[in-house]
Amino acid sequence: MKDCPNRSLISSFNHAIEGIIYVLRTQRNMKIHFFIAAAVLIASLFFRISRLEFMVLLFAIVLVMITELINTAIEFSIDVVTTTFDPLAKVAKDIAAAAVLLASLNAVILGYFIFFNRFNPYALTILQKIRNAPVHVTCIAILLVVLLVIAVKALFGERNFLRGGLPSGHSALAGALFCAIAFISGNALVASLGLLLALLVFHSRAQARIHSYLEIVIGAILGILITILIFQLI
Secondary structure, eight states, X not given: OOOOHXXXXXXXXXXXXXXXXXHHHHOHHHHHHHHHHHHHHHHHHHHTOOHHHHHHHHHHXXXXXXXXXXXXXXXXXXXXXXXXXXXXXXXXXXXHHHHHHHHHHHHHHHHHHHHHHHXXXXXXXXXXXXXXXXXXXXXXXXXXXXXXXHHHHHHTTOSOTTSSSSSOXXXXXXXXXXXXXXXXXXXXXXXXXXXXXXXXXXXXXXXXXXXXXXXXXXXXXXXXXXXXXXXXXX
């Protein structure tokens, strides 16, 4: 008995959903894309963007998802065909990854232009409130970060709490510089550029596998909190 067209269509739809779920479960980058997409959509509700702006954001989000799915499919296909290292296989994977990178950069740029004017007043207000906050609040936050660092080192069996990869020194310095640039400039655009540079440092430490994401996050938080404390004291 032949399958009816409707059953075939439903089966194809189910297979497509299974493919999305599989990539979401197994691919770290897709998880990051989903998290950022959810955050952007929530922000679009908060800032009440126009219909045209929503369409642009939706297009950018879907484009990133599609390129990530194609990239994953290409990687799996190459791994099935080749069992040894092949320079052409590496080039193919790099090109597919480049497509994801371009789509992601496109989404970041579009999101920046859409949300900048809406986020700018809030950013300046937050910077002013942080700078004028009581000093003891920052001290408490720094102590909590230090306690977290010690707890994590103890959890992973580090006997010397002053040695090891936690926290990331480069990330702490990048976070401190970003915070200082934001306070000194008092300009959301300049602060955004400083944040972009800090994110590039964070990414380079993770990409080179010098530090884990936990080490990078804790280092960045520590650098930011110490800088806030210095500006409050000054």
